[in-house]
Structure formats: C-alpha cells, structure tokens
Amino acid sequence: MAEKRNIFLVGPMGAGKSTIGKYLAQQLHMEFYDSDHEIERRTGADISWVFDVEGEEGFRDREEKVINDLSELQGIVLATGGGSIKSKESRNRLSARGIVVYLETPVEKQLARVQKDKRRPLLQTEEAPEDVLKRLAAERNELYLEIADYVVRTDEQGAKLVANHIAELIGL
Template sequence: MPNLVLIGYMGTGKTTVGKKLAKRLGMKFVDTDHEIERVTGTTIKDIFDKYGEIRFRSEEKAAIRRVTRDDNLIIATGGGAVLDSENIELLQQNGLLVCLEAKPEIIHERTKRKKNRPLLRTENPLQKIIKMLAEREPFYGLASFRINTSNREIDDVVEEVGQIFVSYRDNRER
C-alpha cells in the first residue's frame, strides 16, 4: 500500500488533516517533527536553539529515512523537509505527495500564537512567511496535487485529500 505524504509550509494543516484522514482510512499517521522529538528526546525548538537548523535538518533526514521504510502511512513532513532532494526522492518512492497551502496572512494568523516555531521568531513574521514561501515554491511544486486550505473547513480538506489518495491507491492496484 502506498503512503500519502503531506508537504507544505507550517500552519497549512498537514498534521490536523493527516490525523483525521488516517483515522478515516484506517492508516497509521506519522508526523516527522514528532518522530524527531521522540527519537531525540527533545523539542524541535530546543534542537534549533541548542544546535541550529543544520542539526535539525540532519535529524529530519534521518526521520524521513526511517518512516519511508514502511508503507500504508500518512506522513506529515516539516515545512522545510522538501528542501533536501534525498528527502523528496525517499518520500516519492512509495508515496503520493500532496501539498497543502494557504495564503501567507492565513498562515500568519494560524501560527502567531505558537511559540514553538523557531523560524518565525523575527520582527516581522508575515514578511518571513512570504519570503520563505517564495523560496520553497519550486519544491512545493513537486507535489502531484496542491490543495489550498485557506478559509476552508478541515473536514472539507480531509474529504478532498482522501478522494485524491483513494483514487491514486486504487489506480496503482489495478
């Protein structure tokens, strides 16, 4: 059974959609950020604070290597996981990449109260979001499907992603 891989910027709904869809489809849900925290015994924020982004990306790559060994998973990646070509290759090997996206203002609204977002600890988080979205656009463009979650009910997004994935899975099994 193939995996469903949710990519996209932070605050677009990857974890929320992934958990609900996994429950609906009877699949296991894995969040690569949670996998990193489980294995390292520390938070993403602490990894960034103590060791920096390079160490975090190394842990992220190791987590992706681990989770992509299995199948029949719904995998939510960190927003920058797609910046590494090896990660993309591993995620695509047995998975359908679906990018969840949202308008920068919506992302800012969804993330502004969360203090565990190391990359947004800046004077102007909205400007940082806009800049990072532009930089990551080519990588998010590698997804087979893109779904905008701005101003949408989670259940509607779950339904749309579910229909796409079930159709993909059924076509692969024929």
C-alpha cells in the first residue's frame, strides 16, 4: 500500500483549521493533530501562559519544533497555528512533507468567530481585534499562498462540507 500523504491546514485564526481538520481526519481515517494543542501538551500550560512567560519569539521557537516533529509523521492531518508560517523552516517543512491547504477566511468572518475568545494572545492587546486581524492578514496572506497546494474558502459553508470539499480536491 502506498504511504499516506500528510495534509497540513494553514490559515489565520478563526479560519476553522482545528474544526475542519478533525472532520477531515475522521473522514479519511487519519490521525489529527493541532500544533497549538501539542505545544500545550508538551509545556503543560496553555498558549497564553507561554506567550506571557516566553513572549511570541519563545512561542514561535516551540511551534517550529512541534511542526518539525509532527510533519515527520505519516498519514496525519495537522492544523497549524495561524502564525506558524512566519518561520521559513516551517514553511519549507510543510511544503515538502505533505499537501498544504490554505483555509482562506475574510477578516469579518474571523472577527465574528474569535473576538470573544480569551485564549488568543495576539488579540489580548489595546489594539482593536479587527485592526489586529487586518494587520496579521497583510503580513501573512502571501506566506500562506506561497506554500498552498490548494486554497479553500471557509466562510460560506459548514466545517463538514469544507472537509468533504478538501477530500475531493486532493483526491482522497
């Protein structure tokens, strides 16, 4: 039997990477991983605590290692953190080790999904959440596109339908 390819979901916070990833993994009978949850498991603390203690740079170092470790597995669906693509090494690893699906979502939809979520450190600032999301989109959208094998919009369909669409796109 041919070895299973990995599927890596990238995109901004609130795009639905974790929710869609779980459905996709279930549908394809693959293991599901979430890089943020793996960081929390390894550190024994939540993402906000890691940001508070180590700053974004410390968090990104941890994230890069987790993505390296997880992307070496075979036959997984991995939901990455929204900023994971800031690392050139992570972009290269994701691109080389699997199929990358960019879950594209407009800022308005992201805002509706995440504005009350206190577990998102980048939104816990004096800056208005909408301004943060717009700034992050300007910084990151080209990086998502750079490594994407497929681009799928997540703002008009439910997570199960998006997962079905991804499975059809990649021929699994």
